[in-house]
Amino acid sequence: MLQRCGACQTIAYPPRDLCGCCWADSLSWVEIDAGGVFLAETTLHTSTNVYFRERMPWRIGVIKLDAGPTIIAHAHADAKEGARVCMLARTDKSGQGVFIALPERETPNMADDKALRELTCDPKHRRVLVTDVRHPTGQALARGLVRAGAGKVFLGVAEQWKPFVGRDELYALPNTEVAPLDLSDADSIADLTSSIGGKVDILINTAQHMRPGSAMTRRDAITARDEMEFNYFGPLRLLQSFGPAMRSRGADGANSAVAWVNVLSVFALANWPAYGLSAASQAAALSLSQCARGDFAGSGVKVVNIFHGPIDDEWHQPLPPPKVAPEALGAGIVGALQQGLEQSFIGDVAKDIETRWREDPALLERELTLARLMD
C-alpha cells in the first residue's frame, strides 16, 4: 500500500500530506505493483540502534519501484543487486511499517532468511501453545504447526481425564507436549505459566464457547455468562499470565516470542442475532485484543486476529454451508503466521463479511440484524 494522487496518479513515498507533484489534496492508500529493480545494496556493520546492533551485519538496499518511487528497504539474502525484486510490506518489531525486497521468484528455503524472519511469525523452530485441542480446530492447528516445523507444540487440554475424539492421534504427534489448561480457572493458568511461561514464542487461543441464541430467545443470562467466561475472561487471564513474559522476550535471540493469536468469530465485527450473545462476547474479545496491541506495542510481539465464520462443528450443526472446516482454519492460522499478517479472514463467510464491513459497516450491521426477517 502506497499513497496515490487522485488528480495526477503520481505514487508518493515516503508518505506525505499532499501530492508532491501537483499539490492536490487527494492522496489515498492503494495497493500498487510490488515489482522493482534493486539499484544498490549495503551491508551495515554498525548502528546507533540497539536492536540492530545485536543483529549486525544487516543488508539493506535501495529499490526503484516500477510504480515510480525509490524505496530504502531490508534486503532478503536472495534479492540481488541489479536484479528485479518484489517488495513486501510488513510491520517490524517496533510496530513500524517497513519494506523488504524479496527475489522476484521463490527460492529454496526462502522463509528462513534472517531479515524476513524478523518480519514474520513463522512457527518453524518456535514453541507454540495451542490453548484448546479438544476442539477439532485446535487439533488441525496442532497438526499444521508440526508440519510447519514448530520446535514444540504445547497442547492445551482442560479436564484431562475426560476423553475426546482424536486424542490418541494427537498425542502421538512428534514435538508435542500435553499442557493442562482450563481457561475458566485462574489457578490452572497460573500453574501452566509457571512451568512453560518463559518458553512460549507463539500463543494461539483457539478456545471458544459459541452457542446459538439472541437476547430474547434465551430466558436467562447463564449461558451468556459462560460465553463471557470463556471468550472474554479466559483470554484476559491468559494475557495477564503469559503476556508479560512474552512481552519481555520479543527480541530474544533467534526464536523470540513473536505472536499472540486470537481466533475470533467474524461476528465480533457486527452482530448476527442467530448467535447474538456469543457474538457479543466475541466483540468483547476483539476489543480486548486491541487493548493487548497497546500492551504489546514496541515489544516485538504481534497481536494477530484470525476471523472466521461458522465452523463446521457440532455447535453449528443446524447451519447450512458454507462453513469453515477446522482443517482450513488451522491451515489459515499457520499461513497467517508464516506471512507475518496481523489480521486474516479465513473461509468464505469471513471473507464475505470482511468485504462488506470494509465497504460499509453500518450497512453490514443492518443486513445481518434484519436477516431473519428475510429468511
Place this chain on the structure above:
Amino acid sequence: MSSVGRTRQNYSGVALAAPVTVPYVRYSPKPAHWWIGRALAMLASSAKLKPADIDGMCVSSFTLFPDTAVGLTQHLGLSPRWLDHIPMGGASGVVALRRATRAVQAGDAEIVACVAGDANQVSSFRGMLTSFSRFSQDGAYPYGSGGPNGAFALITRAYMQAYGATREDFGQICVAQRRNAMMTPHALMKKPLSLAEYMDARPIADPVHLFDCVMPCAGAEAFLVMREDRAVELGLPFARVLAAIERHNAYPDDPIQIRGGWGVDRAELWDQAGVAPADVDLLQTYDDYPVISMMQIEDLGFCEKGEAAAFVRGHSLTYDGDFPHNVSGGQLSVGQAGAAGGYLGLVEAIRQLTGETLGARVANAKVAAVSGFGMINYDRGLCSAAALLSEGRRIG
C-alpha cells in the same frame, strides 16, 4: 531551470571578516547556546565590537531545540534588527553568507554575525538521528543504520558502479585531508593516516569504512558580514564574495543521488564571478563522505562528470599540492560539530584569503571556492550551495 529572467545582482561591496572557531571537543555537557555564545564572544573580541554593535544575526544549529535564533537573542542579550535561522546543515554556511550579504547590501543590517554551533552531549547525536525528518523517520531510520551511514553507503555504491570509482580513490581524499589536519590546532584526528590504514579500516556500511565517516563532536564556527568600508574602518582583514548559488531538491527524478544541485546553477556561478575553475587556489568541499566531495569536484566543473576519481588520482590535494582541498583537514579529520560542519570550509577559506590561518597555509591564495551540501531528508542530500570568494584585504 536556471538563468531565466533578470541577471542576479552581484555581491560587491561586502566583506567577510573575523573567521573564528570555538575549538572542537568530542563530547561536552555544554548546550548549543554555550557554543554559539562563545563563538559570538570570539567574533566580538576579534573585531573589537560590543554586543550592541551586532545588529544582524544568522544562526544554524541542530541542538538548540526547543529554542531558535529568536530565543538566543534574549539568552545572549542581543537586540538585532535582522535575524535569520538556517536549518540547512552542510549548506548552512554558504546560504548564511548569501542571506547576510544581501541584508548588508540592502542596508537592513550593518554588521551580521553568521554563526553555527552544536552541542554533543553523550546522547544528543543519537537523539538527533531518531528525529531528523519525517521522511527519514518513516523511510530510512527503520532500516538499521540509525544514521546517515546507510543512505550514504548506498549513494557511494551507486556512484562506484556508475563511474568506476574505487575505495582507493576515496582514500586519496581522506589521506590528503589528514595530512592537512596535522597543523590544525583544534582537529580531533591528528594521527597520521596512510592509504594502507585507510584501506584496512573496519567496515561501517559497505563500501563505507571507518575513515570515510566524520566524527560527531561539539564546536562552533562563525564570521562577520559587513560593508567593505566598515571593515576597513575597523581595521579588519576581509574576503570578498564573487558569486554564490544555492539549489534545493535538484534532480528529484534521479532514482539515486549521483549528482547534486550545483550542476543546475554552476554556469551562472562562474559567469558572475568572472573566473574559471583553473583560477581557483583552493577548494573547500562539504566532506561528510568522500563521495560527496567527488560529486562537488565534478558538478562544480573542476572536471567532467564521472571523472573525479581520475582527477583526485592525478592531483595532490594537500595544502601544498597542485589542487589544495579542504586545507584545515575538513570534517573528516577535524570533526563534525553539527551545523558548524556546514561552516567549517567557508570559515577556513576566509582565513586563507585574509592570511589569518591557524594551521596549514595555501601559498598565495587569492580565489577560493566553497561548497555546501546538506540535509539527507530521506535518501539524498537536498541542499546544495557554492560560493566563489576572493582576497579583499590581507592581514598586516
